[in-house]
Amino acid sequence: MTTRRAVLIAAASAAGALLIGYSLWPSKWRRRADSLLSRPGERFVANWLKIADDDTITLIVPHCDMGTGIFTALAQMAAEELDAEWRTMHAETAPADWLFANGALAEGFVLDGRHMTRNSVPAFLQGAVAGAFGVIAAHINLQTTGGSSAVRMTGVYGMRVAAAAAREMLIRAAAARLHAPAAEFDTAASRVVHVPSGRSLRFGELAAAAAQYEPSSHPKLKSKSRYRLVGRSVPRFDVPDKVSGATRYGIDVDLPEIRYGAIKIAPVFGGKLVSVDEATVLHRRGIERIVRLDDAVVVIADRFWRARDAADALTPVFDGGANGVVSSQALRERHREALKNGPIKRDMTIGRGSDALQGIATVIERFYNVPYLAHAPLEPVNGTALFQKSGELSVWAGTQDALGARAFCAKLAGLDPHNVTFHQQPSGGAFGRRLPGHWNFLKYVVKTAMAAPGVPIKLIFTREQDLQHDYYRPNVTSRMRAALGKDGMPLVWVNDYTSDDAANAEAHVLYAIPNQAYGSVKVATHVPTGPWRSVEASWHGFFIESFIDELAYAARQDPLQYRLRLLKDKPRHAATLALAAEKAGWNNPLPAARGRGIAMVECFGTIATHIAEIEVSNSGELKVQRITSAADCGMAINPDGFKAQIEGGIVFGLSAALHGAITLDHGAVTQRNFPQYDMVRLGDCPDIEVHIHESDAPLGGAGEPGTPPVAPCITNAIFATTGVRIRELPVLGQPLRLPTPKPHDS
Amino acid sequence: MAIPLTVNGVAHRLEVEPDAPLLWVLRDELHLTGSKFGCGIGACGACTVHVSGKAMRSCTVPLGSVVGADITTIEGLGAGALTAVQKAWIEHQVPQCGYCQPGMIMAVSALLAGNPQPTDAEVAIAVTNICRCGTYSRIRSAVRSLTRAAAGGGSRSGT
Numbered sequence: 001m002t003t004r005r006a007v008l009i010a011a012a013s014a015a016g017a018l019l020i021g022y023s024l025w026p027s028k029w030r031r032r033a034d035s036l037l038s039r040p041g042e043r044f045v046a047n048w049l050k051i052a053d054d055d056t057i058t059l060i061v062p063h064c065d066m067g068t069g070i071f072t073a074l075a076q077m078a079a080e081e082l083d084a085e086w087r088t089m090h091a092e093t094a095p096a097d098w099l100f101a102n103g104a105l106a107e108g109f110v111l112d113g114r115h116m117t118r119n120s121v122p123a124f125l126q127g128a129v130a131g132a133f134g135v136i137a138a139h140i141n142l143q144t145t146g147g148s149s150a151v152r153m154t155g156v157y158g159m160r161v162a163a164a165a166a167r168e169m170l171i172r173a174a175a176a177r178l179h180a181p182a183a184e185f186d187t188a189a190s191r192v193v194h195v196p197s198g199r200s201l202r203f204g205e206l207a208a209a210a211a212q213y214e215p216s217s218h219p220k221l222k223s224k225s226r227y228r229l230v231g232r233s234v235p236r237f238d239v240p241d242k243v244s245g246a247t248r249y250g251i252d253v254d255l256p257e258i259r260y261g262a263i264k265i266a267p268v269f270g271g272k273l274v275s276v277d278e279a280t281v282l283h284r285r286g287i288e289r290i291v292r293l294d295d296a297v298v299v300i301a302d303r304f305w306r307a308r309d310a311a312d313a314l315t316p317v318f319d320g321g322a323n324g325v326v327s328s329q330a331l332r333e334r335h336r337e338a339l340k341n342g343p344i345k346r347d348m349t350i351g352r353g354s355d356a357l358q359g360i361a362t363v364i365e366r367f368y369n370v371p372y373l374a375h376a377p378l379e380p381v382n383g384t385a386l387f388q389k390s391g392e393l394s395v396w397a398g399t400q401d402a403l404g405a406r407a408f409c410a411k412l413a414g415l416d417p418h419n420v421t422f423h424q425q426p427s428g429g430a431f432g433r434r435l436p437g438h439w440n441f442l443k444y445v446v447k448t449a450m451a452a453p454g455v456p457i458k459l460i461f462t463r464e465q466d467l468q469h470d471y472y473r474p475n476v477t478s479r480m481r482a483a484l485g486k487d488g489m490p491l492v493w494v495n496d497y498t499s500d501d502a503a504n505a506e507a508h509v510l511y512a513i514p515n516q517a518y519g520s521v522k523v524a525t526h527v528p529t530g531p532w533r534s535v536e537a538s539w540h541g542f543f544i545e546s547f548i549d550e551l552a553y554a555a556r557q558d559p560l561q562y563r564l565r566l567l568k569d570k571p572r573h574a575a576t577l578a579l580a581a582e583k584a585g586w587n588n589p590l591p592a593a594r595g596r597g598i599a600m601v602e603c604f605g606t607i608a609t610h611i612a613e614i615e616v617s618n619s620g621e622l623k624v625q626r627i628t629s630a631a632d633c634g635m636a637i638n639p640d641g642f643k644a645q646i647e648g649g650i651v652f653g654l655s656a657a658l659h660g661a662i663t664l665d666h667g668a669v670t671q672r673n674f675p676q677y678d679m680v681r682l683g684d685c686p687d688i689e690v691h692i693h694e695s696d697a698p699l700g701g702a703g704e705p706g707t708p709p710v711a712p713c714i715t716n717a718i719f720a721t722t723g724v725r726i727r728e729l730p731v732l733g734q735p736l737r738l739p740t741p742k743p744h745d746s
Numbered sequence: 747m748a749i750p751l752t753v754n755g756v757a758h759r760l761e762v763e764p765d766a767p768l769l770w771v772l773r774d775e776l777h778l779t780g781s782k783f784g785c786g787i788g789a790c791g792a793c794t795v796h797v798s799g800k801a802m803r804s805c806t807v808p809l810g811s812v813v814g815a816d817i818t819t820i821e822g823l824g825a826g827a828l829t830a831v832q833k834a835w836i837e838h839q840v841p842q843c844g845y846c847q848p849g850m851i852m853a854v855s856a857l858l859a860g861n862p863q864p865t866d867a868e869v870a871i872a873v874t875n876i877c878r879c880g881t882y883s884r885i886r887s888a889v890r891s892l893t894r895a896a897a898g899g900g901s902r903s904g905t
Contacts, residue, residue, distance in 0.1 A: 067843030242844025243835045245780025245820030252779035305770040378845045378878040428845030463785040651880025674789040683870025685882035
């Protein structure tokens, strides 16, 4: 079977992926980039990299800004290779043009593919493949921001190499100018220096001449020992505008004659619009028209609140079809049945696999479950579109793949991509919600604009629509089985889990266990699902780290020491455990109502260990006091930025662990707004401490790895404190104290 | 009938329904987009502005209820220069996506204006805005640095 993943891998290989470095732009591509983006006095010297006469360097970044600090980190990497002064660095979002496609991202995953199989192209990229202009040619048409990949892929395989090539071109230009051999030149502080004579030229003086050369495809990269900017916590570029309120997100797009759309979508996924009585709202002030779509109604008005109030007042009739009866309770039962009856598809077996369980007297069996979760970026998804009567379409939105979004909109509108422009906007949070394949907001805004040519329309999901029409973190159940040897260490580990797609690589444990087996059973539902910050690690991290904790207690061993014993051949993993334990004071005694829990998960190349310190009152109220984390991402480009991402990932994971659940009733989402889908607030936020463990490992991600260990470190801490084992999330709403025996009850 | 409204020191007369939410009047009528839409029911605080100095969630404030009031939005907060709160936000590198931060900054600014040295518990009660990126620990550090400064500046903060 040719899967979407196989297509991507084949295409990435065919893209002529350089084994070291990135296929650099020939000069004619740079001239094209100049015609698109260069202002007088500046020009592209290499991919994504402009140098101006006044030494200013501007990076054109093939990613979106969703708050993870990647523009700054990428600029640090480029400035490092160039020996550019930090004050000269700037970064902008690339336009949705094939020239700025991010081949480095796909190449990075191929290069990183030591364990790559057909099924291991990461989930966050799967949606991108079909959409991107339909054809994957010399470059993959991809500007995806996801998989915690920007720095470790675009940075390592792209920006760094482009900057090193630009540096060599500047040196060649200086050598020609001063009639000296290139080998006699070095760079420092935005200048090319002729070492023997001490004469130097500014980058800005050389840029125009340098841009005439062809870049080397294998430029010499700086050694880590000479880094002066990478590894430093420089302030982020985007912070001042975000503090003054000047940053304009997709929702802030303003155009002459703009109109506003509010939408009401069939509450049951896959439902259809049957009828709607427009007359009840058409007479209202500002209401201009009602657009009927296949599965939704859109009210267009001169102001958003008028459109929204009218949409609220409409009572359209939708047909939910056969899915209109599905409930969370029914799905839960289907999961258990499927795990018992199969067929379980085994994707990996080590040793004797599940056969090793036969004849063992004591098999420990546990079921775990995580619910559906919404992304709920604080900026509700939205988009603005203008379909000109001349047949051209312009779209403005915050997405995690501008080029893919352009292709998606063109296909939807039946237009050639050349007649479609896409204006990428900063995102007020994304977390996977804005990745390719999850663009219902773009679909609705383009369809609405096509129905109302000549008028720019901004369609904003209300929070209710945003929560009820997401692509959810899947609801997953795991059946774990294990047997312990005489020394208490696991001999057999079997994880069978439900899946709405394929086997999950993140299910495989890092622990040294002689017999292991993994298998999934597909449970099809009508609920749309998608990547949610940390993707598969968000559920398998909880299953694995809960079960290993249970085994440690079953073996009457310390949960930290138990893990360390199973990680003797994994020094980085063991080191994060040890560092977190040291910083958290793992062995220090706590009062009776308090306890600690530990969990360690590797996610997108970064290992994070969290230790939670909690308190459970006598009445069962939980307070998370403190989370201490130790993380190893190889080397942090911007340590403070890395810490900020881990901190954010922790809070995101904590909201999910404590509060998060999307449930279904009659085929539709029950939760309406934040009171029903609650979040951690300032007052409930524990003290968070992040410690970096440096290693020589390849760079790992930052945006996602902080999330997976949170739920299990909390539930493990609850067990340590009260003896109550939480095996289903979310935590809140469940009794956290064992019932005390009441001797007088009969 | 036009409704008078003063925003960031500028007087406006608005031909808008009295039940129009203040947030959308600011955004769609006055093009002040710094105040954000997050939930529409006053649950997340992204739309927080000052109404005569008091922090209010503008998505649930009908225009008719604030006639004659002085409204300050994030655009008007520093009147051209960054305030101490905004500077602390930069110093502590608080924002990530940044979408909630105008509301956060407005909520914190109103609190500190009335109570320059709030306890952590007072801050927790006054600032219940949602930050989906999870910047709370930095918000807490930034607020603590401001309360220390109010308590006597660097001499105490260094101890």
